[in-house]
Amino acid sequence: xxxxxxxxxxxxxxxxxxxxxxxxxxxxxxxxxxxxxxxxxxxxxxxxxxxxxxxxxxxxxxxxxxxxxxxxxxxxxxxxxxxxxxxxxxxxxxxxxxxxxxxxxxxxxxxxxxxxxxxxxxxxxxxxxxxxxxxxxxxxxxxxxxxxxxxxxxxxxxxxxxxxxxxxxxxxxxxxxxxxxxx
Numbered sequence: 550x551x552x553x554x555x556x557x558x559x560x561x562x563x564x565x566x567x568x569x570x571x572x573x574x575x576x577x578x579x580x581x582x583x584x585x586x587x588x589x590x591x592x593x594x595x596x597x598x599x600x601x602x603x604x605x606x607x608x609x610x611x612x613x614x615x616x617x618x619x620x621x622x623x624x625x626x627x628x629x630x631x632x633x634x635x636x637x638x639x640x641x642x643x644x645x646x647x648x649x650x651x652x653x654x655x656x657x658x659x660x661x662x663x664x665x666x667x668x669x670x671x672x673x674x675x676x677x678x679x680x681x682x683x684x685x686x687x688x689x690x691x692x693x694x695x696x697x698x699x700x701x702x703x704x705x706x707x708x709x710x711x712x713x714x715x716x717x718x719x720x721x722x723x724x725x726x727x728x729x730x731x732x
Contacts, residue, residue, distance in 0.1 A: 597731075608723075609723060615716070621637050641693055652680075
């Protein structure tokens with residue numbers, strides 16, 4: 550009977566995660582389509598200085614690195630290697646925090662080189678897209694921290710799996726958003 554309840558909980562968790570990710574895709578789909586409509590209406594491109602693009606690439610590699618470290622953390626959990634799991638979760642969380650700090654640095658550099666948030670509609674959409682994604686990264690970091698601080702005996706691998714799916718999704722989403730803004 551307990552297995553049936555746990556399996557049902559896992560299925561409900563998966564459905565809830567898929568619904569959340571679908572709504573996030575719809576939100577960012579709206580943002581990106583609005584960005585392109587503005588580009589067409591304004592007959593304009595968003596020209597970002599090369600230094601800003603380099604910061605964006607650096608942040609992208611940091612976020613992709615956290616997906617790799619999280620994948621290895623999951624393997625350490627399955628191997629019952631608590632120290633390895635804790636270390637790799639700490640690396641993942643730290644990388645996520647560096648991504649957020651990198652985004653703040655990117656925004657401050659944009660302002661420093663003369664592109665504050667009110668410089669035009671396309672730039673405003675860039676700030677909106679990257680800012681809302683940052684909020685989602687913070688929620689992902691919250692899930693990672695919750696996983697890190699939870700008692701290992703209180704959850705199964707499915708909890709790690711669900712948090713991992715969400716974290717990898719956020720990394721993939723950033724790559725898509727970054728590419729959409731650049732091209």
